[in-house]
Each structure stands twice: as C-alpha cells, then as structure tokens.
Amino acid sequence: MVAIVASAGGVHALQVVLGGLPHDLDAAVLVVLHLARQHRSLLPQILGRATSLEVRQAEEGDALSPGAVLVAPPDAHVLVGDAGDLHLDDSELVHHVRPSADVLLLSLARSHGPRCAAVVLTGTGIDGAAGAAAVRHAGGCVLAQDEASSEYFGMPGAAILAGGVDEVLPLDAIASAVIEWTRR
Numbered sequence: 001m002v003a004i005v006a007s008a009g010g011v012h013a014l015q016v017v018l019g020g021l022p023h024d025l026d027a028a029v030l031v032v033l034h035l036a037r038q039h040r041s042l043l044p045q046i047l048g049r050a051t052s053l054e055v056r057q058a059e060e061g062d063a064l065s066p067g068a069v070l071v072a073p074p075d076a077h078v079l080v081g082d083a084g085d086l087h088l089d090d091s092e093l094v095h096h097v098r099p100s101a102d103v104l105l106l107s108l109a110r111s112h113g114p115r116c117a118a119v120v121l122t123g124t125g126i127d128g129a130a131g132a133a134a135v136r137h138a139g140g141c142v143l144a145q146d147e148a149s150s151e152y153f154g155m156p157g158a159a160i161l162a163g164g165v166d167e168v169l170p171l172d173a174i175a176s177a178v179i180e181w182t183r184r
Contacts, residue, residue: 001064001080001116002027002178003108005101005131007034007123009151011043013171015050017119018069020175023052027117027182028064030078030086032104034097034123037075044071062086072099079107095127101155105131114139117181119174120165121145123155133164141181144168 006013010033021029035041041057047069048055058070064084072078077089077099094100101120105128108116118135120128122145132142142165144156149171159165169177 001030001084001108001112002119002182003030003032003104003116004119004121005032005104005123005128005155006121007097007125007127007152007155009122010034011046013121013145013151014047016171017121017174017178018047018051018053018055020172021051021053021178024067025053025179025182026066028066028084029053029069030058030064030080030104030108031069031071032078032099032101033072034099034127035074037098041071041074047071058086058088060086060088072104074099077103079103080111082111084111095125097125097127101128102131106134109134109138109140112140117141117143117178119143119178120156120159121171122150122152124152125154126158128155129158129162129164132159133162136164136166142166143174143177145174146170
C-alpha cells in the first residue's frame with residue numbers, strides 16, 4: 001500500500017508522481033489532498049488524466065487493490081482497516097483539515113506496518129508528520145519531496161523534522177523510488 005499526501009501545490013505534484021507509475025503497479029495507492037470541503041471534487045478525474053492507473057474517489061468499505069488509486073473525498077478522513085478495507089470518518093478536523101494525512105498514515109501504519117509506504121509532497125502546515133513517523137516506526141518506507149521542488153515545504157519539512165522520513169527526493173525522482181519499493 002502506498003499513501004501519497006499533499007496540500008498546497010499538490011495537484012501538480014500528484015500528477016507528476018502518479019504519471020510516473022506503471023499501469024501494472026503491484027500496490028494500491030491512496031491519496032489525501034487537502035480540499036475545500038464545501039465543493040464537489042474533480043480530483044479523481046484530473047489525476048486520472050495524468051496516469052494509466054485506475055483513479056476514483058474512495059467510498060466506505062472499498063477494498064484496496066493493486067494498480068488502483070483511491071482519492072479521499074472532501075470532508076472525510078480515510079482510514080485503512082486490518083483487512084485492507086477503507087472507512088470514511090467525519091470526526092473532528094485534524095490540523096484544521098479533513099481529510100487529514102495523519103489520520104490516514106496512522107491507520108496505515110497500524111494496519112499494514114512494513115507493507116506500506118508513505119509519500120509526503122508539497123503543502124503547508126504539519127499534517128502528515130506524525131503519521132509519517134508512525135509509518136517509519138512500523139517498518140514502512142517514507143519518502144518526502146525536497147525543498148527545491150516543493151511549492152510549499154511545510155508538510156515535507158515537518159515530516160523530516162519529526163524524524164519520519166527515509167529519503168528526501170526531488171519530485172521527478174519519487175515515482176521511481178515508489179516503483180523500486182514495490183519491487184522489494
């Protein structure tokens with residue numbers, strides 16, 4: 001399982017990363033992007049145009065499957081259950097946002113430990129730092145976008161400062177690193 005989280009500047013960064021992944025990727029991909037909760041999201045369609053992977057909005061009870069990208073809906077936290085099923089949650093905002101990167105990453109670390117990877121892309125704030133540290137502590141792999149290629153370095157920088165990152169990479173090298181991790 002690969003979780004990719006982002007905020008400000010994240011649409012372009014997500015397009016670059018997903019566009020570099022092969023159609024036969026041997027991992028399920030989950031995406032959290034901070035979105036305005038009062039608007040319907042076109043993010044699955046936008047990202048779908050950038051990749052050969054199937055992209056759609058996550059729904060309650062979805063099962064994760066290799067080669068599929070599930071995007072968190074606006075105004076819902078996404079959690080991964082032990083059986084690899086998704087749960088949507090409308091509990092309190094975390095770091096002033098819903099969906100929260102930390103909520104997803106903490107659940108992924110708990111449910112899948114060393115079988116998960118987290119990618120922290122451009123964004124403001126600290127959301128994702130605690131979750132990235134949890135993924136790394138559980139034996140998973142954590143990649144962060146470097147400052148030079150980030151539009152906003154808040155999220156990746158916070159994850160790095162929290163000690164939750166294995167590798168800091170330029171945006172155009174992240175897809176290759178994800179592919180390499182899935183082949184291990």
